Amino acid sequence: MADVAALIEVSRDRALRQWASSVVDNDTDGARWVQAQQRGWAAGNRFGFAVLEEQPGSVRGQLVGNVLLKEVISGKPEAEVGYWTAAHARGRGVAPRTLEALTSWAFDTFEADGLERLKLLHQVDNLASCRVAQKCRYDFDSILPAAPPSFPRNGHLHIRRTSV
Template identity: 70%
Template sequence: MTAPVVLHAPATPASPALVLRPWRTEDAAALVEVSGDPGLRLWAEPGVDDDAHAARWVRVQQQGWVTGDRRGFAVLEVRPGPVREQLAGSVVLKGAAPGRPAAEVGYWTAARSRGRGVAPRALEALTAWAFETFGADGLERLELLHQVDNPASCRVAQKSRYDFDGILPASPPAFPHDGHLHVRRASA
Protein backbone atom coordinates (compact mmCIF):
# COMPACT_ATOMS: atom_id res chain seq x y z
CA MET A 1 0.00 0.00 0.00
CA THR A 2 1.33 3.44 -0.90
CA ALA A 3 1.55 6.29 1.57
CA PRO A 4 -1.30 8.80 1.41
CA VAL A 5 -0.66 11.91 -0.64
CA VAL A 6 -0.36 15.04 1.51
CA LEU A 7 0.40 18.42 -0.04
CA HIS A 8 1.35 21.64 1.73
CA ALA A 9 1.03 25.35 1.04
CA PRO A 10 2.90 27.75 3.31
CA ALA A 11 1.24 30.40 5.45
CA THR A 12 0.84 33.95 4.19
CA PRO A 13 0.33 37.15 6.19
CA ALA A 14 -3.43 36.77 5.61
CA SER A 15 -3.88 33.03 5.98
CA PRO A 16 -2.45 30.07 7.90
CA ALA A 17 -0.61 27.19 6.28
CA LEU A 18 -2.64 24.70 4.28
CA VAL A 19 -2.58 20.92 4.27
CA LEU A 20 -4.20 19.10 1.36
CA ARG A 21 -4.95 15.43 1.95
CA PRO A 22 -7.43 12.87 0.66
CA TRP A 23 -10.90 13.12 2.20
CA ARG A 24 -11.54 11.05 5.33
CA THR A 25 -14.77 9.75 6.82
CA GLU A 26 -14.31 12.03 9.82
CA ASP A 27 -14.49 15.08 7.48
CA ALA A 28 -18.23 14.56 6.94
CA ALA A 29 -19.40 16.77 9.83
CA ALA A 30 -17.24 19.70 8.70
CA LEU A 31 -18.48 19.17 5.14
CA VAL A 32 -22.10 19.49 6.30
CA GLU A 33 -21.20 22.67 8.19
CA VAL A 34 -19.57 24.45 5.24
CA SER A 35 -22.12 23.17 2.70
CA GLY A 36 -24.88 25.32 4.18
CA ASP A 37 -23.26 28.40 2.59
CA PRO A 38 -25.49 29.77 -0.22
CA GLY A 39 -22.41 31.00 -2.11
CA LEU A 40 -20.93 27.52 -2.17
CA ARG A 41 -24.24 26.00 -3.27
CA LEU A 42 -24.49 28.54 -6.09
CA TRP A 43 -21.19 27.64 -7.74
CA ALA A 44 -20.09 24.17 -6.70
CA GLU A 45 -20.96 20.80 -5.41
CA PRO A 46 -21.00 19.24 -2.78
CA GLY A 47 -24.38 20.64 -1.72
CA VAL A 48 -24.69 18.08 1.06
CA ASP A 49 -27.54 18.52 3.51
CA ASP A 50 -26.91 15.99 6.27
CA ASP A 51 -24.39 13.55 7.73
CA ALA A 52 -25.55 10.64 5.56
CA HIS A 53 -25.21 12.65 2.35
CA ALA A 54 -21.80 13.94 3.45
CA ALA A 55 -20.62 10.40 4.21
CA ARG A 56 -21.71 9.29 0.71
CA TRP A 57 -19.93 12.28 -0.86
CA VAL A 58 -16.72 11.47 1.02
CA ARG A 59 -16.97 7.81 -0.08
CA VAL A 60 -17.23 8.97 -3.71
CA GLN A 61 -14.04 11.00 -3.22
CA GLN A 62 -12.30 7.99 -1.68
CA GLN A 63 -13.49 5.71 -4.48
CA GLY A 64 -12.07 8.18 -7.00
CA TRP A 65 -8.60 7.54 -5.57
CA VAL A 66 -9.13 3.78 -5.89
CA THR A 67 -10.26 3.98 -9.53
CA GLY A 68 -7.93 6.83 -10.46
CA ASP A 69 -10.83 8.81 -11.98
CA ARG A 70 -10.57 11.68 -9.53
CA ARG A 71 -8.20 12.62 -6.78
CA GLY A 72 -10.00 14.85 -4.32
CA PHE A 73 -8.25 16.65 -1.49
CA ALA A 74 -9.71 18.25 1.60
CA VAL A 75 -8.02 21.62 2.07
CA LEU A 76 -7.34 22.31 5.73
CA GLU A 77 -6.10 25.48 7.40
CA VAL A 78 -3.55 24.62 10.07
CA ARG A 79 -3.74 26.80 13.18
CA PRO A 80 -2.20 26.65 16.63
CA GLY A 81 -4.48 25.63 19.47
CA PRO A 82 -6.85 22.81 20.34
CA VAL A 83 -8.57 22.70 16.92
CA ARG A 84 -5.50 22.52 14.74
CA GLU A 85 -7.12 21.83 11.37
CA GLN A 86 -10.20 23.53 9.99
CA LEU A 87 -11.84 22.64 6.65
CA ALA A 88 -11.17 25.51 4.25
CA GLY A 89 -12.18 23.92 0.96
CA SER A 90 -11.55 21.24 -1.58
CA VAL A 91 -9.47 20.72 -4.72
CA VAL A 92 -9.77 17.88 -7.18
CA LEU A 93 -7.88 16.49 -10.16
CA LYS A 94 -10.17 14.69 -12.62
CA GLY A 95 -9.20 12.42 -15.50
CA ALA A 96 -5.42 12.28 -15.10
CA ALA A 97 -4.22 8.98 -16.52
CA PRO A 98 -1.19 7.65 -18.42
CA GLY A 99 -1.31 8.73 -22.05
CA ARG A 100 -3.90 11.46 -21.51
CA PRO A 101 -2.50 14.91 -22.32
CA ALA A 102 -5.18 16.84 -20.42
CA ALA A 103 -6.99 16.63 -17.09
CA GLU A 104 -9.40 18.90 -15.24
CA VAL A 105 -9.03 20.67 -11.91
CA GLY A 106 -11.79 21.97 -9.69
CA TYR A 107 -12.07 23.59 -6.31
CA TRP A 108 -14.36 25.25 -3.82
CA THR A 109 -13.67 27.32 -0.73
CA ALA A 110 -15.57 27.51 2.55
CA ALA A 111 -17.11 30.94 3.22
CA ARG A 112 -14.92 31.55 6.28
CA SER A 113 -11.79 31.02 4.17
CA ARG A 114 -12.60 33.19 1.15
CA GLY A 115 -10.62 36.30 0.31
CA ARG A 116 -7.39 35.12 1.93
CA GLY A 117 -5.69 33.33 -0.94
CA VAL A 118 -6.75 29.82 0.08
CA ALA A 119 -8.08 28.78 -3.34
CA PRO A 120 -5.06 29.95 -5.38
CA ARG A 121 -2.58 28.41 -2.93
CA ALA A 122 -4.44 25.09 -2.83
CA LEU A 123 -4.82 25.08 -6.61
CA GLU A 124 -1.12 25.84 -7.04
CA ALA A 125 -0.18 22.92 -4.75
CA LEU A 126 -2.51 20.59 -6.68
CA THR A 127 -1.19 21.82 -10.03
CA ALA A 128 2.46 21.27 -9.09
CA TRP A 129 1.64 17.80 -7.75
CA ALA A 130 -0.36 16.87 -10.87
CA PHE A 131 2.43 17.81 -13.28
CA GLU A 132 5.08 16.19 -11.09
CA THR A 133 3.05 12.99 -10.71
CA PHE A 134 1.56 12.62 -14.19
CA GLY A 135 3.87 14.69 -16.41
CA ALA A 136 6.13 11.74 -17.25
CA ASP A 137 2.98 9.83 -18.28
CA GLY A 138 2.05 12.51 -20.82
CA LEU A 139 0.09 15.13 -18.86
CA GLU A 140 0.65 18.40 -20.73
CA ARG A 141 -2.17 20.66 -19.57
CA LEU A 142 -4.74 21.19 -16.86
CA GLU A 143 -8.14 22.72 -17.52
CA LEU A 144 -10.19 24.82 -15.10
CA LEU A 145 -13.83 25.49 -16.01
CA HIS A 146 -16.32 27.87 -14.41
CA GLN A 147 -19.45 29.79 -15.34
CA VAL A 148 -18.90 33.20 -16.95
CA ASP A 149 -20.89 34.90 -14.19
CA ASN A 150 -18.41 33.75 -11.52
CA PRO A 151 -15.73 36.47 -11.49
CA ALA A 152 -14.15 35.11 -8.30
CA SER A 153 -13.19 31.92 -10.14
CA CYS A 154 -11.66 34.01 -12.92
CA ARG A 155 -9.48 35.74 -10.32
CA VAL A 156 -8.41 32.39 -8.83
CA ALA A 157 -7.54 31.10 -12.31
CA GLN A 158 -5.49 34.21 -13.09
CA LYS A 159 -3.66 34.13 -9.73
CA SER A 160 -2.87 30.45 -10.35
CA ARG A 161 -1.49 31.13 -13.85
CA TYR A 162 -4.35 29.41 -15.67
CA ASP A 163 -4.71 31.37 -18.93
CA PHE A 164 -8.13 32.13 -20.38
CA ASP A 165 -8.60 29.84 -23.38
CA GLY A 166 -12.19 30.35 -24.53
CA ILE A 167 -15.92 30.41 -23.90
CA LEU A 168 -17.79 27.14 -23.51
CA PRO A 169 -21.49 27.05 -24.47
CA ALA A 170 -24.09 26.55 -21.74
CA SER A 171 -25.17 22.98 -21.04
CA PRO A 172 -28.41 23.16 -19.00
CA PRO A 173 -29.48 22.13 -16.46
CA ALA A 174 -26.10 21.55 -14.78
CA PHE A 175 -24.47 24.56 -16.50
CA PRO A 176 -27.22 27.06 -17.35
CA HIS A 177 -24.74 29.76 -18.43
CA ASP A 178 -21.79 29.86 -20.77
CA GLY A 179 -18.50 28.95 -19.16
CA HIS A 180 -14.87 29.98 -19.22
CA LEU A 181 -12.10 27.54 -19.98
CA HIS A 182 -8.73 28.37 -18.40
CA VAL A 183 -5.63 26.29 -19.17
CA ARG A 184 -2.31 25.79 -17.45
CA ARG A 185 0.39 24.06 -19.44
CA ALA A 186 3.15 21.96 -17.91
CA SER A 187 5.73 24.43 -19.22
CA ALA A 188 4.07 27.42 -17.45
Protein backbone atom coordinates in the same frame (compact mmCIF):
# COMPACT_ATOMS: atom_id res chain seq x y z
CA MET B 1 -15.48 10.58 7.15
CA ALA B 2 -14.14 12.86 9.88
CA ASP B 3 -14.92 15.85 7.63
CA VAL B 4 -18.64 15.10 7.06
CA ALA B 5 -19.98 17.43 9.77
CA ALA B 6 -17.71 20.26 8.59
CA LEU B 7 -18.68 19.55 4.99
CA ILE B 8 -22.37 19.88 5.84
CA GLU B 9 -21.71 23.18 7.63
CA VAL B 10 -19.64 24.60 4.77
CA SER B 11 -22.27 23.51 2.23
CA ARG B 12 -24.88 25.77 3.83
CA ASP B 13 -23.18 28.75 2.19
CA ARG B 14 -25.42 30.21 -0.55
CA ALA B 15 -22.50 31.27 -2.73
CA LEU B 16 -20.93 27.82 -2.61
CA ARG B 17 -24.27 26.24 -3.49
CA GLN B 18 -24.55 28.59 -6.46
CA TRP B 19 -21.26 27.46 -7.98
CA ALA B 20 -20.90 23.84 -6.82
CA SER B 21 -22.16 20.97 -8.94
CA SER B 22 -23.07 18.95 -5.86
CA VAL B 23 -24.12 19.99 -2.37
CA VAL B 24 -24.09 18.21 0.95
CA ASP B 25 -27.24 18.69 3.04
CA ASN B 26 -27.00 15.86 5.57
CA ASP B 27 -24.90 12.95 6.88
CA THR B 28 -26.02 10.65 4.06
CA ASP B 29 -25.01 13.19 1.39
CA GLY B 30 -21.72 13.78 3.21
CA ALA B 31 -20.89 10.08 3.45
CA ARG B 32 -21.78 9.62 -0.22
CA TRP B 33 -19.52 12.57 -1.18
CA VAL B 34 -16.57 11.26 0.85
CA GLN B 35 -17.03 7.74 -0.56
CA ALA B 36 -17.00 9.16 -4.10
CA GLN B 37 -13.66 10.83 -3.30
CA GLN B 38 -12.31 7.54 -1.94
CA ARG B 39 -13.45 5.65 -5.07
CA GLY B 40 -11.66 8.20 -7.26
CA TRP B 41 -8.41 7.67 -5.38
CA ALA B 42 -8.82 3.89 -5.56
CA ALA B 43 -9.47 4.07 -9.32
CA GLY B 44 -6.54 6.44 -9.83
CA ASN B 45 -8.52 8.93 -11.93
CA ARG B 46 -9.86 11.48 -9.42
CA PHE B 47 -7.85 12.96 -6.59
CA GLY B 48 -9.64 15.17 -4.08
CA PHE B 49 -7.89 16.89 -1.18
CA ALA B 50 -9.48 18.48 1.86
CA VAL B 51 -7.89 21.85 2.55
CA LEU B 52 -7.41 22.27 6.28
CA GLU B 53 -6.24 25.23 8.32
CA GLU B 54 -4.32 24.61 11.52
CA GLN B 55 -6.25 25.38 14.68
CA PRO B 56 -4.38 26.02 17.93
CA GLY B 57 -4.96 23.18 20.38
CA SER B 58 -6.58 20.95 17.75
CA VAL B 59 -5.13 17.78 16.28
CA ARG B 60 -7.18 18.19 13.10
CA GLY B 61 -7.43 21.50 11.27
CA GLN B 62 -10.56 23.36 10.26
CA LEU B 63 -12.00 22.57 6.81
CA VAL B 64 -11.50 25.65 4.61
CA GLY B 65 -11.79 24.16 1.13
CA ASN B 66 -11.35 21.36 -1.34
CA VAL B 67 -9.18 20.97 -4.40
CA LEU B 68 -9.57 18.27 -7.03
CA LEU B 69 -7.78 16.74 -10.00
CA LYS B 70 -10.11 14.67 -12.18
CA GLU B 71 -10.30 12.89 -15.51
CA VAL B 72 -6.77 11.56 -15.09
CA ILE B 73 -6.23 8.85 -17.70
CA SER B 74 -2.89 7.31 -18.60
CA GLY B 75 -1.67 8.74 -21.91
CA LYS B 76 -4.35 11.43 -22.01
CA PRO B 77 -2.69 14.84 -22.35
CA GLU B 78 -5.20 16.76 -20.22
CA ALA B 79 -7.04 16.55 -16.94
CA GLU B 80 -9.35 18.94 -15.10
CA VAL B 81 -8.95 20.81 -11.83
CA GLY B 82 -11.62 22.15 -9.53
CA TYR B 83 -11.83 23.72 -6.11
CA TRP B 84 -14.05 25.46 -3.62
CA THR B 85 -13.36 27.61 -0.59
CA ALA B 86 -15.48 27.84 2.56
CA ALA B 87 -17.10 31.23 3.16
CA HIS B 88 -15.08 31.87 6.33
CA ALA B 89 -11.81 31.40 4.41
CA ARG B 90 -12.50 33.47 1.28
CA GLY B 91 -10.34 36.47 0.52
CA ARG B 92 -7.30 35.04 2.30
CA GLY B 93 -5.56 33.42 -0.65
CA VAL B 94 -6.67 29.86 0.15
CA ALA B 95 -7.89 29.06 -3.37
CA PRO B 96 -4.80 30.30 -5.26
CA ARG B 97 -2.38 28.61 -2.83
CA THR B 98 -4.15 25.27 -2.94
CA LEU B 99 -4.72 25.38 -6.70
CA GLU B 100 -1.04 26.14 -7.25
CA ALA B 101 -0.07 23.25 -4.94
CA LEU B 102 -2.41 20.88 -6.79
CA THR B 103 -1.13 22.05 -10.18
CA SER B 104 2.48 21.41 -9.20
CA TRP B 105 1.59 18.02 -7.72
CA ALA B 106 -0.39 17.01 -10.82
CA PHE B 107 2.40 17.86 -13.25
CA ASP B 108 5.08 16.33 -11.00
CA THR B 109 3.05 13.15 -10.60
CA PHE B 110 1.53 12.64 -14.06
CA GLU B 111 3.72 14.46 -16.62
CA ALA B 112 5.73 11.29 -17.29
CA ASP B 113 2.41 9.57 -17.98
CA GLY B 114 1.53 12.09 -20.70
CA LEU B 115 -0.13 14.95 -18.80
CA GLU B 116 0.59 18.20 -20.66
CA ARG B 117 -2.20 20.56 -19.63
CA LEU B 118 -4.82 21.16 -17.00
CA LYS B 119 -8.16 22.75 -17.65
CA LEU B 120 -10.22 24.80 -15.23
CA LEU B 121 -13.87 25.57 -15.90
CA HIS B 122 -16.13 28.02 -14.13
CA GLN B 123 -19.38 29.80 -14.85
CA VAL B 124 -18.82 33.05 -16.72
CA ASP B 125 -20.32 35.11 -13.87
CA ASN B 126 -18.03 33.57 -11.22
CA LEU B 127 -15.54 36.43 -11.18
CA ALA B 128 -13.68 35.15 -8.11
CA SER B 129 -12.85 31.87 -9.87
CA CYS B 130 -11.69 33.80 -12.90
CA ARG B 131 -9.28 35.79 -10.69
CA VAL B 132 -7.97 32.58 -9.08
CA ALA B 133 -7.37 31.05 -12.52
CA GLN B 134 -5.46 34.13 -13.65
CA LYS B 135 -3.37 34.28 -10.45
CA CYS B 136 -2.39 30.64 -10.99
CA ARG B 137 -1.41 31.23 -14.64
CA TYR B 138 -4.35 29.38 -16.15
CA ASP B 139 -4.79 31.24 -19.44
CA PHE B 140 -8.28 32.07 -20.67
CA ASP B 141 -9.03 29.81 -23.63
CA SER B 142 -12.69 30.11 -24.60
CA ILE B 143 -16.30 30.61 -23.59
CA LEU B 144 -18.20 27.36 -23.24
CA PRO B 145 -21.95 27.10 -23.82
CA ALA B 146 -24.16 26.25 -20.86
CA ALA B 147 -24.45 22.52 -20.10
CA PRO B 148 -27.25 22.08 -17.54
CA PRO B 149 -27.58 20.88 -14.88
CA SER B 150 -23.89 21.05 -13.84
CA PHE B 151 -23.24 24.29 -15.75
CA PRO B 152 -26.55 26.14 -16.09
CA ARG B 153 -24.82 29.24 -17.54
CA ASN B 154 -22.06 29.80 -20.06
CA GLY B 155 -18.59 29.15 -18.73
CA HIS B 156 -14.95 30.06 -19.10
CA LEU B 157 -12.32 27.50 -19.99
CA HIS B 158 -8.84 28.26 -18.67
CA ILE B 159 -5.76 26.16 -19.54
CA ARG B 160 -2.41 25.71 -17.79
CA ARG B 161 0.35 23.91 -19.65
CA THR B 162 3.40 22.16 -18.22
CA SER B 163 5.67 24.71 -19.92
CA VAL B 164 4.33 27.63 -17.83
